[in-house]
Every structure is written in C-alpha cells, then in structure tokens.
Amino acid sequence: MKTIITNVIVVTMDVQRNVYTEGYVKIEGTKITEVGPAGSLKDTKEELERTGWEIRDGQRGILMPGMINTHCHLGMIPFRGLGDDCKDRLRVFLLPMEQKAMDRDMAALSSRYAICELLLCGVTTVMDMYYFEESVAAVMDQTGIRGIAGQTVMDEGGCDAPDADTALGKARELIEAYKHHPRISGCAAPHATNTCSPQSLKKAWEMDRRNHVPFTLHAAEMDYELTWLAKTFGCTPIEYLDRTGVLDSHTAAAHGIHLTDGDISLLKQKGSGISHCIGSNAKAAKGVAPVLKLLKEGVPVGLGTDGPASGNTLDLFTQMRLCAGFQKNESRDRSAMPAKDIVSMATCQGARVLGLDKKTGSIEPGKEADMVLVETDSLNMFPVYDPYSALVYSAGASNVRDVYVAGTRLVWDKKLVFEDPLSIRKELADRMKQSAFGEIEELHG
Ligand SMILES: [Zn+2]
Known part of the structure; x- marks a missing residue:
C-alpha cells in the first residue's frame, strides 16, 4: 500500500x-x-x-x-469516575473492587475500549501496566495500536497472580510470545518501589534488560512511599532504585513527582526516563514533578495519562495543556515550558523514554x-x-x-476503521453489571 x-x-x-x-x-x-x-x-x-x-x-x-502515552492502566475503564474526590480512594474503592470484580474478560474488554479511546485521541503507542497482560497484548495486536504490555509484579500478589514469582513467570511468557512482533512487546512491570522487595525488583529488571524492553514502575509518587523508604533505608526512591541496581537507560519511572537535585543527577547519569502524569498527579493532589529541571539536565520526560481511574481522560492533548499550565505557573514565567518542548514530550521524548525512538516518535524517512x-x-x-x-x-x-x-x-x-466502540461499550457495561460493579447504585440508572 x-x-x-x-x-x-x-x-x-x-x-x-x-x-x-x-x-x-x-x-x-x-x-x-x-x-x-x-x-x-x-x-x-x-x-x-x-x-x-x-x-x-x-x-x-x-x-x-503519533502521540505516545508512556504510562497507562488500560484495564481500569470500569473504575473511571468512581470515588474521584474520596480521600483514600485507593483503599476504599480501587483495591477492594479490583479483588472482587477484575478478571481476564473484563481486563480485555476494558483494554479494547480504552484503545479505541486512545486512537481517537491521536495516541499511537501506549505503555500499559496492569493484570492479565496476555489478554491486553492480544487486544493491542488485534486493534492495530503499538504497545508494550507490562505485567504487574507485586510481592503481595494481585488479581492475576498470588505472588511476585508467579507474576514474573507470566511476564517471562509474555515477553517470549511477543519477542518478534513488529508492534507489540511485553515486559515485567513492578508495581512500585514500596510494594516489591529488592529481589523482585532485580529479577524484573534483569528480565527486561535481557530482552531489551522497558523496566517501568511507579516511583517517587506517594508521600508514604517516601516516608517509608527514608525511615527503612535512609534514602529517596530514586536512590533506592540505584542502590538496588535497577536504575539504567531501560528504566522509565512513572510519576517522579518528588525528586531532589541529587535524584535528578542520578537519573541523568544513568540515562533513565520519567513518565510525567500531571493530570493524575494534580487530581490526587500529589504535587508537580520538576519537569523544567529534568529537561534542563537532559533527562528524557514523556507524558502519561495514568489509568482512566486516576486521570479520567486518556488523551495527551489534555496532558500537554496541563503540563504547560503547571510548569509556567510554578515558575511564574510565561515563557517557560514552550509548546515545542511539550509536543516533544508527547512524541519523540516519549519514544525515548520507552526505548522506541528508532522506530517512532517523529516523521522521518525510515x-x-x-x-x-x-x-x-x-x-x-x-x-x-x-x-x-x-x-x-x-x-x-x-x-x-x-x-x-x-x-x-x-x-x-x-x-x-476497524472497531465499533459502541458495541464494545455495551459489552463492557453488561459485563460490569454482572460483576460487583453492578452493585454500585449509579450504574443502575
Ligand atoms: Zn499508574
């Protein structure tokens, strides 16, 4: 053609x-x-x-x-708008509902719906991190998007694996299955610095590194993550990743809100990237990542929406504008964070964060x-x-x-061209009604 x-x-x-x-x-x-x-x-x-x-x-x-969404949880469409303004939403709504209702079929349907939304918004590459990623990868393949399916690894287990080693096994199979796929790859994606042991982090990193896929996790995001690491190990999340031996050019840290100047130097030195999710961070009142400082030091920064529960919209136009607004406002400088730099975060820098810059992120022959x-x-x-x-x-x-x-x-x-989002929406709504989501009053309206 x-x-x-x-x-x-x-x-x-x-x-x-x-x-x-x-x-x-x-x-x-x-x-x-x-x-x-x-x-x-x-x-x-x-x-x-x-x-x-x-x-x-x-x-x-x-x-x-094509825009590059460097951090997303495609399976979480059913959670969008649930307890948005609740103080401890994660423990009150998200985790219990995930345990009760999330399964392979729902993750796959939600991912298909989310990919329709991404494509209509101009996102052509997505880095996902969730459960049942073998189904998510299959949906990525069928819908035509470019994607990395990150199998969540957590020591206490998640809704598709009872412990970290089982999740690592699933990640290994996923990476193997998509090794030669032109658009899709798999990776092991530890949940966060404080939910995985150093051993689990190291195993995931070694697997990802060996297979030339990104090593991504939530880092420097939560107040309690920082407090716990400071108390237990006497260091920041980025220092902790470095001490554990998992900070290098494959590492894409999602959020990176709370970073010291020392953290930024470490990121620069190791060639690691940051996935900046300003919509999610602002809504959860977590703070604003020091994007201007990161860019000044040459640390690659891409944009991410986080999951639909966290940032609601999956589109990067919203993230671009929020990023501009917050950085300009923080620095009290209208000329800071110019539009050209923001478009680069949504495209070529995002590709660099995910190690895909030889393939995508710019319009160039080849x-x-x-x-x-x-x-x-x-x-x-x-x-x-x-x-x-x-x-x-x-x-x-x-x-x-x-x-x-x-x-x-x-x-x-x-x-x-190939998907019918209304029929996917109907199928997902029916599936939700048959699950614990059906017990939530609003859905019966
Ligand atoms: Zn996230």
Missing part, C-alpha cells in the same frame, strides 16, 4: 525540529519513505495516480507524529508511519500562527481526523 498525504503542515519532531508549512509525507508499507515541502515533490498528481498512490488531501491540517492528522477546520483551530502552539493550547482530541499506525489507517475522518 502506497499513500501520500498532501496539503498539510508537517510537524516532523526530527532532530532539527523541521516544520513544513506546506508539506507532504509518503508512506510505503509500514514506513515513512519521504517527507518534505510541497515544492520538493517530483511527481505530478497524474503520475502518482497512475503509479498506484492513494492521495489524501490533508486540507491544511497539522500532521504530527521511521514507522505512526502519524496523526489534526484538522484545522473546526472553530477552535483558527487562526494558526504556530503549529506547536495550536497543538498545545488550541487543539483537543475532537480535532483528530486521521490516525496511522505502522502505515495502517486506524482512524479515518474521526471514525475508527
């Missing part, structure tokens, strides 16, 4: 940050083969048609790299064709002076017109 997208503003996010205000992109098979200004295109329309190219007129929209066409016809998208600014401050998920992953069109004119 050969496609050319013409009449677009191309935001490449390549190293030079080239923008082609009247540009085109050629896709052949799964890859981008050409990108440039319209004037450099040698073929005429007739020649393109004659030689079998499908031509997509971008109608002056903005073509950007990269996989993961791209999003953001239309500029809607009222909120006029005028456009600067495409970065338009993407961060004006655009929303509703402006996503087309989405390509590995050259395949998964969203076309704001509709999913």
